[in-house]
Amino acid sequence: MNKNIYIIRHCEAGGQSSDSPLTEKGFTQANALSKFLSNRKVDRIISSPFVRAIQTIKPFAEDANIEIEIDNRLSERILSSSFYSDWMEKLEATFNDMNLMYEGGESSREAMNRIVDVVTEIEESDAGNTVMVAHGGIISLLLNYYDKEFGFERWKKLTNPDVYLLRITKNDAQYTRLWKG
Template sequence: MKVERLRWLGVVRHGQSTGNVIAERAENGGRESIDIPERDADVPLSDHGREQAAAVGRWLAERPPDLAIVSPYLRTRQTAETALAGTGVPMEVDERLRDRELGVLDLLTGHGVRERLPAEAARRARLGKFYYRPPGGESWADVLLRLRALLREVREDHPGARVVLFGHEAIVLLVRYLAEGLSEAELMAVAHDTTVANCSISSWRRLGDRLEPELFNHVEHLHQAGAAPTRQENVNAEPS
């Protein structure tokens, strides 16, 4: 997948959400399920997540993008709206940046999957995250199909532009996979060693005929703003 027609590509994970906080408590407490009242698409930012989003805004103000493309999920839209407030940067919502669909794993902790769905836990371990598709859900490879289409349109419709995406943990990892031409093994090594921080920034800039890595999981802007990084994985047993 080539995205060299863009001058700069950035991707921001949404700020800490109320779902992140509840999920962390459930995981740390050894619970099987995660008690989130909203559907996943309606989970909002926490107060700390809003502070993190404001810090992203200060970072972007020094290097404004030409366009922002945003997941339709509430926590992601709130992150983008806060970060881009008053900038005049156009914002497009695109469902292809939505979080990964987890199907039967929805609202289960890792412990809960192993206890309630041992056959699925075994199938996931055998197939690996890249190709494992939970019943009613998506594999990482499925998410890549929509990301490839989105990035193709972006590079064709906005040649030479600076574009920032606002998405979710798996989106950050899979954009890196596409932008850098990683193999499955290389992607899995990155995913194993990295929990993408809320409101972290990853970016690539054009050098010659291709995009080159610039930042990955960057959080210095959060430290500078006093909005401490949080690295909770999204709800539901796996990074997403």
């Protein structure tokens, strides 16, 4: 069982809400991402339902003639339903305490579990090479699952877009950052 999962953070968007579209620059990035992926074998594409995630992968999906599967578990993590002026400090605290939860939000552990569940299903599928499009917060929690050093500081260094390759074998799982843009 060898699986390659291309973990993609969406391109530049005009906001944080689920219906925020890509910016003009984001659409240009999506086309560049399509070219970047064009020489890679891909069997399956799974995306967050957020507009910016779908728009990020749509050029590649159309070029490769692969249907985009929507999975709600790839939605961005909800830190809280309340506004916090110190949200960065609150977010950092959730990397230090994976069970910390704010009003109306989910803990890092809960968010991590839902994206890990998607990866587990990919591992059990027939697809050898899968593209998974999501968001910085949830992606950083997935990478933290495999590498405890991937925390708040590494989250801050993610780019829009960003691409990581997660290689899963029978006995191991390793990731590599592919995007240099």
